[in-house]
Amino acid sequence: MNDQRPFAAEMPWPDFHARVKNGKTPILIPLGSMEQHGHHMPLHVDVLLPTEFSRRVAEQIGGLVSPTFNYGYKSQQKCGGGNHMPGTISLEGQTLVHQLRDVIKEFARHGGRSFAIVNGHYENSWFINEAVDLALRELRWDGIANVKVVVLSYWDFVNEETIAKIYPDGFPGWAVEHGGVLETSLMLALYPELVQLERAIDHPPATFPPYDVYPVKTEWTPASGTLSSPKQASREKGELMLAVCTDGIVKALRDEFSIN
Amino acid sequence: MNDQRPFAAEMPWPDFHARVKNGKTPILIPLGSMEQHGHHMPLHVDVLLPTEFSRRVAEQIGGLVSPTFNYGYKSQQKCGGGNHMPGTISLEGQTLVHQLRDVIKEFARHGGRSFAIVNGHYENSWFINEAVDLALRELRWDGIANVKVVVLSYWDFVNEETIAKIYPDGFPGWAVEHGGVLETSLMLALYPELVQLERAIDHPPATFPPYDVYPVKTEWTPASGTLSSPKQASREKGELMLAVCTDGIVKALRDEFSIN
Amino acid sequence: MNDQRPFAAEMPWPDFHARVKNGKTPILIPLGSMEQHGHHMPLHVDVLLPTEFSRRVAEQIGGLVSPTFNYGYKSQQKCGGGNHMPGTISLEGQTLVHQLRDVIKEFARHGGRSFAIVNGHYENSWFINEAVDLALRELRWDGIANVKVVVLSYWDFVNEETIAKIYPDGFPGWAVEHGGVLETSLMLALYPELVQLERAIDHPPATFPPYDVYPVKTEWTPASGTLSSPKQASREKGELMLAVCTDGIVKALRDEFSIN
Amino acid sequence: MNDQRPFAAEMPWPDFHARVKNGKTPILIPLGSMEQHGHHMPLHVDVLLPTEFSRRVAEQIGGLVSPTFNYGYKSQQKCGGGNHMPGTISLEGQTLVHQLRDVIKEFARHGGRSFAIVNGHYENSWFINEAVDLALRELRWDGIANVKVVVLSYWDFVNEETIAKIYPDGFPGWAVEHGGVLETSLMLALYPELVQLERAIDHPPATFPPYDVYPVKTEWTPASGTLSSPKQASREKGELMLAVCTDGIVKALRDEFSIN
Amino acid sequence: MNDQRPFAAEMPWPDFHARVKNGKTPILIPLGSMEQHGHHMPLHVDVLLPTEFSRRVAEQIGGLVSPTFNYGYKSQQKCGGGNHMPGTISLEGQTLVHQLRDVIKEFARHGGRSFAIVNGHYENSWFINEAVDLALRELRWDGIANVKVVVLSYWDFVNEETIAKIYPDGFPGWAVEHGGVLETSLMLALYPELVQLERAIDHPPATFPPYDVYPVKTEWTPASGTLSSPKQASREKGELMLAVCTDGIVKALRDEFSIN
Amino acid sequence: MNDQRPFAAEMPWPDFHARVKNGKTPILIPLGSMEQHGHHMPLHVDVLLPTEFSRRVAEQIGGLVSPTFNYGYKSQQKCGGGNHMPGTISLEGQTLVHQLRDVIKEFARHGGRSFAIVNGHYENSWFINEAVDLALRELRWDGIANVKVVVLSYWDFVNEETIAKIYPDGFPGWAVEHGGVLETSLMLALYPELVQLERAIDHPPATFPPYDVYPVKTEWTPASGTLSSPKQASREKGELMLAVCTDGIVKALRDEFSIN
Secondary structure, three states: OOOOOOEHHHOOHHHHHHHHOOOOOOEEEEEOOEOOOOOOOOOOHHHHHHHHHHHHHHHHHOOEEOOOEOOEEOOOHHHHOOOOOOOOEEEOHHHHHHHHHHHHHHHHHOOOOEEEEEEOOHHHHHHHHHHHHHHHHHHHHOOOOOOEEEEEEHHHHOOHHHHHHHOOOOOOOHHHOOOOHHHHHHHHHHOHHHOOHHHOOOOOOOOOOOOEEEOOOHHHOOOOOOOOOOOOOOHHHHHHHHHHHHHHHHHHHHHHHOOO | OOOOOOEHHHOOHHHHHHHHOOOOOOEEEEEOOEOOOOOOOOOOHHHHHHHHHHHHHHHHHOOEEOOOEOOEEOOOHHHHOOOOOOOOEEEOHHHHHHHHHHHHHHHHHOOOOEEEEEEOOHHHHHHHHHHHHHHHHHHHHOOOOOOEEEEEEHHHHOOHHHHHHHOOOOOOOHHHOOOOHHHHHHHHHHOHHHOOHHHOOOOOOOOOOOOEEEOOOHHHOOOOOOOOOOOOOOHHHHHHHHHHHHHHHHHHHHHHHOOO | OOOOOOEHHHOOHHHHHHHHOOOOOOEEEEEOOEOOOOOOOOOOHHHHHHHHHHHHHHHHHOOEEOOOEOOEEOOOHHHHOOOOOOOOEEEOHHHHHHHHHHHHHHHHHOOOOEEEEEEOOHHHHHHHHHHHHHHHHHHHHOOOOOOEEEEEEHHHHOOHHHHHHHOOOOOOOHHHOOOOHHHHHHHHHHOHHHOOHHHOOOOOOOOOOOOEEEOOOHHHOOOOOOOOOOOOOOHHHHHHHHHHHHHHHHHHHHHHHOOO | OOOOOOEHHHOOHHHHHHHHOOOOOOEEEEEOOEOOOOOOOOOOHHHHHHHHHHHHHHHHHOOEEOOOEOOEEOOOHHHHOOOOOOOOEEEOHHHHHHHHHHHHHHHHHOOOOEEEEEEOOHHHHHHHHHHHHHHHHHHHHOOOOOOEEEEEEHHHHOOHHHHHHHOOOOOOOHHHOOOOHHHHHHHHHHOHHHOOHHHOOOOOOOOOOOOEEEOOOHHHOOOOOOOOOOOOOOHHHHHHHHHHHHHHHHHHHHHHHOOO | OOOOOOEHHHOOHHHHHHHHOOOOOOEEEEEOOEOOOOOOOOOOHHHHHHHHHHHHHHHHHOOEEOOOEOOEEOOOHHHHOOOOOOOOEEEOHHHHHHHHHHHHHHHHHOOOOEEEEEEOOHHHHHHHHHHHHHHHHHHHHOOOOOOEEEEEEHHHHOOHHHHHHHOOOOOOOHHHOOOOHHHHHHHHHHOHHHOOHHHOOOOOOOOOOOOEEEOOOHHHOOOOOOOOOOOOOOHHHHHHHHHHHHHHHHHHHHHHHOOO | OOOOOOEHHHOOHHHHHHHHOOOOOOEEEEEOOEOOOOOOOOOOHHHHHHHHHHHHHHHHHOOEEOOOEOOEEOOOHHHHOOOOOOOOEEEOHHHHHHHHHHHHHHHHHOOOOEEEEEEOOHHHHHHHHHHHHHHHHHHHHOOOOOOEEEEEEHHHHOOHHHHHHHOOOOOOOHHHOOOOHHHHHHHHHHOHHHOOHHHOOOOOOOOOOOOEEEOOOHHHOOOOOOOOOOOOOOHHHHHHHHHHHHHHHHHHHHHHHOOO
C-alpha cells in the first residue's frame, strides 16, 4: 500500500482487479462541485478537499479512491452563495443521482462491496442519499445484497474542541462557513498556491431570514460570494482540521468495514 | 376572507378564479409525508402540521391553501428514524420533484404568481428546491417570468427564546426532534385527540455518528421510532410554538409578497 | 375494527404494523384530482368521493385506507370539461404513474399484498393501469410476486336499475356526467354543506364530435364547466348510489381477496 | 394528388418539402399495435386498419400519411384480451408518449401545422393525449403556437344506423368488440387474404366484472383471445363501416382544417 | 417455412406462439428511419432495406421478423446529411432506446431468446447498444438470463471484393455513402419503382472537416442531400450486394444461434 | 494568458467571470472515461489525454478548460474491449447525456457561447451529439440562440502522413487501436511515469466478425484488454501525434470561432 497512490484510475486493470474483486477493499468516491468560493479561492475547492481527504484515508485503511465527481448539485444561497454566482456550474438533481448510482453499481459489478461517499459540497447531500438508495436497489435486483455504503461529509468530523481552537472569538456557525475560515484554512494547509488570501474580502457573517426565495434575491449574498470572512484562516488551523477529520473518517470506516 | 376556510379545493371554480387570476393572492402549498412518529402519534403528523400552519397564515394574509402533498421523500435515519420503520410510506426523489413542479406550474397557468411552499417534513427540503427550480424554468420557457416562490419549513421560525421556554432543561437539538417535544406539543395544541401521550416511550435523545450508513443499521434508531422523548410535551408549549411560527411566517410572507 | 376510523395515516406505527405486516389487510388507495366541477361544487369532489367510498368499504372488509392522492391527470374536455378550466390543477401522466407506483411498492415493502385502487377521476384510469404494472414489475424484481391489485372506479358499480331510478326521464350517458346529477347527488348525500345547488347552471347535456382537438376549442365546454345539468340531483339519489356502489365494491373485494 | 399514394415516406425529400413547408397539408399519423386478434386474424390488425383509413382520408383531403407506429400500449384485458396473450408485444406508456411527441414535433419543425392522430388501438388513447400535450408545449417553447391536432379513433365514427345494420340481432357493445364482427369485417373488406375466418372461434361475448385485476386473471379472457365472436363478420359489413368511417373522418378534418 | 412470409405480425397468435415459445426461433428486429436520401429516393430507404434483409435472412434460418421501427435517431450531417434536411423525422435518443428495450423484453416474455437487431440507419447504432444493454438487464432482473442478441448493420457484411466490383474507379468511402451508389443500387434491385435515378444529382463526394459543428452549418451538406453521387448505381450492383450481405448475415446468425 | 493555466476551476470567480461573460472565450470540455487500457496503462488514459489536448489548445487560443468528465459511456467490445473488463466503470447513456447537457447550459448561463467538446473516449461520441442537441434546444427555449458547439475527438486530427510515420509496417486500423501504439505513444510523451511498457502484452491485432453480440463473448477480447499490441509505441511517435493533433484542433477552433 505504501508505495503507491491509492487512486483507482491510476492503476492498470490487473492491479485494480486484484484489489477490488474480493470485495474487501473499501472504495472511496469523492464528490465535489464547481462553485465559487470567494475572490481568494478557486472554483474547485469542493473537488480538491474531498479528494485529498479520500486519498489520506484510503492510504491508512487500504482503500481505493475513485475519480472525483467534478460537478455537483446547484449551489443554494444560504449555504453556498447561490447558483446565480459567476463560476458556479451545477448539475440537475437527477443527473447527479444517476451518475452516482451508475458508478456505485459499476464498482460493485467488479466486486466492490464497501463504499464511502466522501462529500465536499453540502448541496450534494440529499441527492447522494437518493443515489445510494437507487444503487442498492438495483444491485439487489441483480442479486447483490451485501453492499454497504457509508455516506459522509468531511466537515461533520470536526469536533467542538477543534471549533473552539479555530474560532477563539466564537464560531459564526456552519451555516455561513462557505468560503470562510474552515475551508480556507484547509486549502492553505493543502494547496497554498491556490489561495490568494490578500484578495479575500472581510465582511461580517451573512445573515438570512429563516426561509429561501426563488429566484434568489441576489442582494442577500455578500458581494464577495463568501458567507463569512476567511481573514482569520491559517495553515495551522487547516492542519488541525485535516488531522481531526482524517482521523475521524479513518476510525469510522475501520469500524464500519471491520478493518483492523 | 373571514367567512370561509382558505382551502382552494373547497371552492367552486368561479370563486377560485376570482381569487387567483390577478396574481395577487399568495398560494400556500403544504408538503407533508406519511411517516412514523413514535407510538404516540399518527403517521400523518407531517401532513397535519403544515396544513394547519398554512391555513392560519392564509387567513391572515388573504392566501389560498392548495391540497396538501400527503407523501414525501424517504425518511432518513438521523432525522426521521429511517425509511425502514413500519408505517413510513415514501416517494422517490424524482417523483416528489415532478409532483411539486407540476402543481406550481398549474397554479401559475391560472394566474398564481406568489407561492409559499410550507414544508412539514425535513427530508423534502432539497427536492423542494429542485422542484421550484424546474418549475420556474419551465414557466420562463412559457413566457411567465414573474413568479416568486418562498420555501419554508415551519420549525425554522421557532426562535431561541421559544426554545428556552420549551426546553427549560436544555435543548437536545433539532437533529433529534423527530417525534419529540416540539412536534408532540404542536399536535397536543391542535389535534389532542390524535395524541396518545401515555403510549409515548421515554428514552434519552438518540445519538448518531457523524455519517450515515446504507442499508440503515436498524439498531441506531430507538425502538420507539422517536429520536428524543416526547414526555415533556404539553399543549401550552404547542400553543407557544404555534403562535411564534405563525407570526413569523405571516411576517415573512407579508414582506416578500408586499402585503400590508 | 368498529371503534376506529380505517385511515392508515391516523394510526401510530405499531398499530399500522400490526395490521399490515401479515399481508391479509386490504389496502385501499383513493385517487382523486383537483378539478372544476361547475359553479355549485368545490374542486375536490374527486378527492372526497373515492375517499369516502374507501372508508365505507374498508370498514366493512377490515381494510386500511391510505392517504388520498389529491391531484390527478389532466382533465379532458369531453369527460371533465378540459384542463383549461380555472381551478383545474393537474399532474403530468408520468408524475401520477410514478407516485402510485411508489406508494404501492412502499405498502408492499411493509407487508401489504392486497390492494384496491379506488379511483374518483376518470382521467386517471390509464395511468393507474401503467403504475400498477410498473409497481408489480419492480416488486417482482424484489422477489415479491404475490401482490394482487384491484383497480376500480366507484361509478362502474352503478347498475342499470339504479340509473333508471336516478334518471326517470332517461340517462344522458356517462360521457357527460361530469358535475351532473350523479356526482352532485353523491355530494348532497355526503357533504351537503359543500354543495350550492342554487348556483348550479341548468343546460342541456354537452354534445361533442367523435374526436378531440388540441389545443382545446374552449367553446365546446359549457360555460358552467359541467357537462350536463345537476339540477335534478338530490340527497336521496346520492344515498341510493352510495349504497349500491359501496355494496358492489365490498362484494368485489371480498371475492377477490377471499374475505368472508 | 391523384397520381400518387399519400405516404410521406414514399416521397423524395423535395416532394415532401413542397407539401409540408407551408403548413397547409394535414399530416395523418396512424397509431397501431402488435396485438393478438384471435385465431383468425394477424397481429397487426391495429396497424393495417388506421393506416388504410389514413390513406383513404388523406387522398380525399390532400393530406400526407406518416409512417405508422407499429407498436402500441399494453393490451388491457377487458378491451384487448390482456397483455399476457401470446403475440402481444407492447410499449411502456412513456415510450409511446415520447415517440409520438417526437414525431409531431419533427413534422412541425418542417412546417406541419395540422395533424390528425388516427388511432387503431384503444389502449393508446390516453397516452396519445399526453403526447400531444407535451408536443404542443415544447413547440410553444420553440415559438410555434399555431399547431392544431385532431385525435381520433376510426371506430368512433361508426354511427348507430350502421351498428343496427351490422348487428341486426343486437350489438354486444364496444367493450367486447376486440377481434369481433367490426374489426373482422373491416379486415375482410380490406385484407381478405389475411383473414382465416374458418379458424375463428365462436363464443358468447366475454363478460367481466366492473373492475380490473392485476396480474390479470387469465381465465377471464376467452381462450380464443377475441372478446366476442367474429362469425357474423362479412365483407359487406366491412365495406359499410369503411365508407361510414372514412366519410366521417374526412368531414371532421375538412371542418377542423378548413379544407373545402 | 417456405409457404409463408416470415413476418411475425402477419400471423394469428397461435401460429406466433408455436414459433416463439420454445426460444429456438430467431427474432429479427429491423430498425430504420425516416430520413431524406436525395432527390431520387424516398424517405424510407432505411426502413425498406433492413426489412427486406430481415425477410430474406429469416426465410433461410427459420426466423421471424418483427414489425420494423419506422423512425430512428437524428440524422447526423457527416453520415446522413443532417437532421435539418426536409423530410427527416427523427426520435430523441432515449425514445429509441426505450422502444427497442421494450420490444426485446416483450418478445422475450413470450419465449424469444435469440434476437438479431438488423439496423438500416447508421445513426441508430449506439442507441441500439444501449437499448440491448438495458433490455438484458431488466430481463435478468426478471430471472431471464439466457437471451442472446446479435446487433448488425447490413452494410458491414459487404466485403472488399464486392466493393472493388461496385466501385471499379475507387471507393469514396463509407463515410459519404449516404444516398450513394450502394444504397441506390440496393433500392434498384429491390424497389426499382421507388427510385427516380433521373432526378439524382451528380456531385463529387462531400468532404468534411474532422469534427462536427452544432447547430449544423447547412452549407456543408450537398444541396442534394446525398453525400456522394448515386449516378453509377445499378440493379446488378444491388443484386451483388444483396447476395453478399444476405449470405453473410445468414452465416453469422447460423453460427451464433447454432442453427444448422 | 501566458502566466496561468487555462483550467477554469483553478480560478476564483471574478477571474472566471471576466473571461466568460462576454461570450468570446472558447470553453473546452474534455470528456473521458474510466476504462481498462491493457496491463501497461492506467484506467484514466481517456481522461488524461483529452484534458491535456484541451489545455494545450486552450493556451493557444485563449480558451478555458472546464473540469474533465471522469466517467464515460459503456466500453464496447470491438472498440474498447468491452464493459465486462475489470476496471471499466461506465455510465448509462442518458446519465452522460444529461451531465453534458447540464454543463453546457450552465456555462452558457454565465455567458459562454463558443464550446468545444474534446472527446477522449470513442464510445462517448453519439451521446455527446445528443447532449449537445438537448442543450442547444433548452438554451433556445431560454432565449439563447447564438451558442456554437464544436464536437471533436482528438484522434480524428491524425492525418495519413502521420499514420504512415507511426506505422511504418502498415496501420492495423483505427478499429483496433484501443490501448495500442497511438494511445500508448501519447501517454509516453505526456505521462511516461504512468506507462509500464514492460507489462504490455504483444499480440496480433484483434479480429472481430462484422457484428456485435450481447452479452459479450468474452473470448473475443484479447486477454490483455488491448486490441492491438502497444509494443511499437514510443515517446517520439507520441510527440508527433501531439503536435499534429494540437495544431489541427487549434486551427479548427480558430476557424470556427473566428479567432485570429
